[in-house]
Amino acid sequence: MLDKNLTSLKPYLLRYRWRLLAGILALLFTDACGLVVPWVLKLAIDGISSPRNSASLLHYAGLLMLAVLVQAVFRVGWRNGIFGFSRRVEADLRCDFFQHLQRLSPSFYDRAQTGDLMSRATNDLSAVRELLGMGAMGIVDGVLVVAASVSIMLVIDPRLTLLTMLPLPVITLAVLRLGKLVHERSRETQEQAAALSAMVQESFAGIRVVKAYVQEEAEYREFARLSREYFEKNMALVRVRAIFLPCIALMSAVGVALTLGYGGWRVIAGGMSLGSFVAFLGYLAMLTWPLMALGFVVNLYQRGMASLARINEILAVEPEVRDAPDALGDFTVDGAIEFRNLTFRYSRGAAGPAATATGEAGAPVLRNVTLRIPAGGVVALVGATGSGKSTLVNLVPRLYDPPPGTVFIDGVEVRRIPLTRLRSAIGYVSQEPYLFSDTLAANILFSAPARNGVEPREEAEVAQLSREICALPQGFETLIGERGVNLSGGQKQRVALARALARRPRILILDDAFSSVDTETEEKILRGLRAKLRGCTCLLVSHRVTTLQEADRIVVLEEGRIIEEGTNRELLARRGAYWRLYQKQLLAQGLEDRLRQAPFQAAVDAVPHSSPYRAAPPQERLGTRPSQRQESAP
Numbered sequence: 095m096l097d098k099n100l101t102s103l104k105p106y107l108l109r110y111r112w113r114l115l116a117g118i119l120a121l122l123f124t125d126a127c128g129l130v131v132p133w134v135l136k137l138a139i140d141g142i143s144s145p146r147n148s149a150s151l152l153h154y155a156g157l158l159m160l161a162v163l164v165q166a167v168f169r170v171g172w173r174n175g176i177f178g179f180s181r182r183v184e185a186d187l188r189c190d191f192f193q194h195l196q197r198l199s200p201s202f203y204d205r206a207q208t209g210d211l212m213s214r215a216t217n218d219l220s221a222v223r224e225l226l227g228m229g230a231m232g233i234v235d236g237v238l239v240v241a242a243s244v245s246i247m248l249v250i251d252p253r254l255t256l257l258t259m260l261p262l263p264v265i266t267l268a269v270l271r272l273g274k275l276v277h278e279r280s281r282e283t284q285e286q287a288a289a290l291s292a293m294v295q296e297s298f299a300g301i302r303v304v305k306a307y308v309q310e311e312a313e314y315r316e317f318a319r320l321s322r323e324y325f326e327k328n329m330a331l332v333r334v335r336a337i338f339l340p341c342i343a344l345m346s347a348v349g350v351a352l353t354l355g356y357g358g359w360r361v362i363a364g365g366m367s368l369g370s371f372v373a374f375l376g377y378l379a380m381l382t383w384p385l386m387a388l389g390f391v392v393n394l395y396q397r398g399m400a401s402l403a404r405i406n407e408i409l410a411v412e413p414e415v416r417d418a419p420d421a422l423g424d425f426t427v428d429g430a431i432e433f434r435n436l437t438f439r440y441s442r443g444a445a446g447p448a449a450t451a452t453g454e455a456g457a458p459v460l461r462n463v464t465l466r467i468p469a470g471g472v473v474a475l476v477g478a479t480g481s482g483k484s485t486l487v488n489l490v491p492r493l494y495d496p497p498p499g500t501v502f503i504d505g506v507e508v509r510r511i512p513l514t515r516l517r518s519a520i521g522y523v524s525q526e527p528y529l530f531s532d533t534l535a536a537n538i539l540f541s542a543p544a545r546n547g548v549e550p551r552e553e554a555e556v557a558q559l560s561r562e563i564c565a566l567p568q569g570f571e572t573l574i575g576e577r578g579v580n581l582s583g584g585q586k587q588r589v590a591l592a593r594a595l596a597r598r599p600r601i602l603i604l605d606d607a608f609s610s611v612d613t614e615t616e617e618k619i620l621r622g623l624r625a626k627l628r629g630c631t632c633l634l635v636s637h638r639v640t641t642l643q644e645a646d647r648i649v650v651l652e653e654g655r656i657i658e659e660g661t662n663r664e665l666l667a668r669r670g671a672y673w674r675l676y677q678k679q680l681l682a683q684g685l686e687d688r689l690r691q692a693p694f695q696a697a698v699d700a701v702p703h704s705s706p707y708r709a710a711p712p713q714e715r716l717g718t719r720p721s722q723r724q725e726s727a728p
Contacts, residue, residue, distance in 0.1 A: 099402045102409065103226075106183040113182070117175020118234055120168045125238050127165035129246070132376030134158050140369035172231070180227030188219050191405060199414040200493050209292025214408060217287055218401035225398025232391035236384035243377040250370050250377075254360065258353050258378060261345035268345075272338045276393055279331040281400035286324045288404075293320055299577075335393055346382050353378055415495045421512050427519035428504045429469035429600045429631035431490060436463040436500040438485060459485045461654040467631060467647075469504070469600075474634040474645035476675065481651040483635045487603045490633070491520045503601075521594030523607035527586050529578030534563060535570035537578075537589055541597040553592035556622040558615050559585070583610030591619070595626065602627060605635045613638070620644045639679045648672060 107114070138154035195211065247255040297304060297313050304313055357374060360366040438460040460482045467473050475483045489496045492508060501508040508516065521541070529537050538550040549570045554560045562585065566572045578586045587610050594602060602623075608616045620641065623632070634645055642648050643662045650658035650665070650672050658670050665672035 099399060099406055102402070102406050103183070103187075103222075106186055109186070110179050110182050113175055114179045114230075117172045117177075117179060120171030120175055121231065121234055122238060124165050124168040124172055125235060125242070127161045127168065128239075128380065129242050129377075130161045131158060132373040132380070133246070134161065135376060136367075136369040136373035138369070139372050140367050176231050177227045180223045180230070183226055184219055184223035187222065187405070188215060191215055191219070191409065194409055194411075197413050197416075198411060199495075201414055202411060207288075207292040207296075209290075209295040210288040211408070212295065213284070213288035213291040214401075214404050218284060218404050221284070221394075221398045221401035222405065225394050225402070229391050229394040229398060232394070236391065239380055240384050243380050247374055247377050250374050251357070251360070251366060254353060254357050254366075254374065257356055258349045260352065261348045265342055265345045268338070268341045272334055272341075272392075275334050276331070276338065276396040279327065279334060280393075280397040281403070283324070283327045283331050284397075284401055284404060286320070286327045290317075290320045290324050293317060338393070349381075350378060415492050415513070417512050418509050421510055422506065423512075425506065425511050425515050427511070427516065427600045429519075429629070430504050431465075431467040431601070431631060431633075432502040432505075433463050433465045433486070434500055434502065436486075436489075436496060437461055438489065438494075438496060438500075440494075459654050463654070463656055465649060465656065465659075467633070469631055470629045472632040472634065472644065472646045474636060474642045474648045475651060476636065476642055476648060476672065477651035480653075482654040483651055484605050486651070487605055487633050487635060490601065490603065491517050491522060518597070519600040521597045521599030521602045523587070523590045523594045523602075523604050525587075525606040525609050527578075527590030527593075527607075529574060529581070529586055529589060531573070531576040533568075533571045533573055534566075534589065537574065538570075538592045538596055541593050550592060550596050553595040556595055556619065556626050557588040557592040558618050558622070559588050559592060584612070584615070587611055588619070600630060602630055602632045603635075604633065606637065608636065608638070608641060616641065637675075639676050 134154055134157050141154070192215065195215075244255065244259070247258070293316060297317070304310060353375065357366065357371050361368055361371045437458050439458045463482075463486065465473075475486065477483055485494070488494055489501050490503070490508070492513060496508065498509060499507060503511060503516070530540065535549055538553055551560060551570075554563055554570075563569055563572070574580050574589075578589065581589065587607055591604070591607060608619065611619070616638070624644070634641055636642060646661070648658075648660065648662060648665055649656055650670075652671065658665055658668065658672055660668075666676060
């Protein structure tokens with residue numbers, strides 16, 4: 095698993111290999127200059143005992159200064175090389191991660207949590223960068239310094255070197271034992287951080303709902319619980335690290351103590367010069383950092399590998415909706431749509447439905463749907479909640495993949511049309527549109543980047559927004575806040591409609607796009623759409639009779655099946671499901687008109703005669719009828 099995760103970084107390593115190699119080369123020169131210093135000290139100290147060599151002390155001092163100066167220059171070089179390499183890999187990996195998320199199908203986001211994805215794109219990527227930066231430096235530096243220092247120490251005094259190396263097996267055992275524990279607890283910590291991020295993101299995104307239901311205290315308790323768990327997992331990791339580094343430092347100190355004891359005795363006995371002993375201590379001191387860095391690098395490695403595994407989990411997810419191998423290279427959408435014996439079902443998932451061709455599937459949402467829509471036609475879809483209207487229109491832009499041979503555009507199976515060409519020809523407006531924290535102009539022109547900088551007045555006029563936008567101090571440059579928080583529900587839907595129109599689509603999908611717009615404004619919008627979208631195929635999903643009447647044909651869905659199809663006049667004449675919906679809406683509209691004209695009397699008349707809350711006639715308001723009062727009189 096670890097090898098597989100590291101292999102995923104190979105393209106980035108190759109891309110910046112020369113920068114990495116330059117950094118490693120500069121690091122080698124830095125360490126080489128550092129290795130010169132103890133040897134120069136040895137020569138200088140041994141030269142003090144000889145009067146004839148006293149004049150060369152200035153020469154040794156100059157060598158020390160030169161070595162330190164050159165070391166400083168190369169230190170800047172390796173920091174720019176290795177740390178710059180890790181930063182560039184992090185930037186590229188983050189861009190690739192984001193691009194991969196953009197390619198994934200909506201079904202993936204039915205299951206994934208936004209906060210978890212954000213944690214992977216920030217915390218986990220930073221951990222990978224530290225692995226490639228500090229981790230790579232620690233490994234190269236440690237191996238080089240240990241190998242060179244031990245070699246020179248063997249030259250100075252082999253027996254003292256062997257004595258000094260006695261604690262190394264204990265250090266190796268500690269690294270092997272504790273390293274695995276660090277990896278496990280690092281992954282647990284990262285996963286808990288992701289859960290905490292997800293909770294915070296959802297709480298802030300739904301802050302108005304939280305406040306409306308006075309759930310601030312409950313949200314705080316949930317946050318405190320997750321935060322406490324995150325703290326405990328972090329402390330569990332800290333405790334392992336707290337044992338790890340001191341253990342290595344203790345073993346290093348044992349080596350220093352043995353060196354001072356045995357080496358000092360050797361100097362006193364005359365078996366070793368003072369300069370050699372000082373140089374030996376210098377090289378031993380140089381071993382302290384690699385040994386300490388060993389624990390540090392193991393921590394970085396385990397944490398980085400845990401984070402890299404989490405990133406690769408997402409990168410390994412293949413988009414369920416993608417271009418087919420036999421996709422047409424050049425295809426222009428005209429707008430004719432056909433559904434042939436379409437039966438579609440969602441797979442069952444713990445976090446929500448996800449369309450897939452394999453895996454455990456739920457009950458069919460659409461059953462044997464056959465429908466032909468000519469290019470330029472306006473078709474309305476109507477039915478009860480859960481009848482499959484939104485699912486049907488979502489299959490046209492392949493937000494979910496339909497079964498093979500069931501959905502066609504201009505006679506070509508929709509799976510064979512390149513996604514970019516297909517979706518660039520479709521304008522889509524949902525019941526709950528998403529707006530970005532940007533200007534009105536930027537939101538409307540989001541679907542047409544080539545027109546950035548142009549005020550979309552024409553689209554705003556069709557969406558009945560021009561007057562409202564012109565009344566704003568900054569007009570189209572007005573910032574609308576996150577998710578369009580400054581706008582009403584109807585205004586959001588109209589901005590989304592203008593955004594769809596800015597694309598100049600060949601197919602326009604309106605999925606209950608006027609649910610928050612009043613009837614009068616809706617009628618004006620529909621008249622404007624008729625004039626503007628001549629030749630554009632339009633799919634209308636709505637519950638309003640006024641919207642449905644504008645369609646060339648009306649399709650009634652029930653439990654995923656088409657039960658009625660025809661014009662408004664034809665369906666009313668049949669007195670079926672559409673006629674019943676029509677009558678209900680007429681009654682509701684009539685009641686609404688009466689309430690507008692005489693609110694109190696209309697409300698009284700609307701109460702059923704059998705209701706105990708219905709007002710009694712004037713003669714009954716005293717409690718008894720006249721005949722009853724006479725019969726009860728003495």
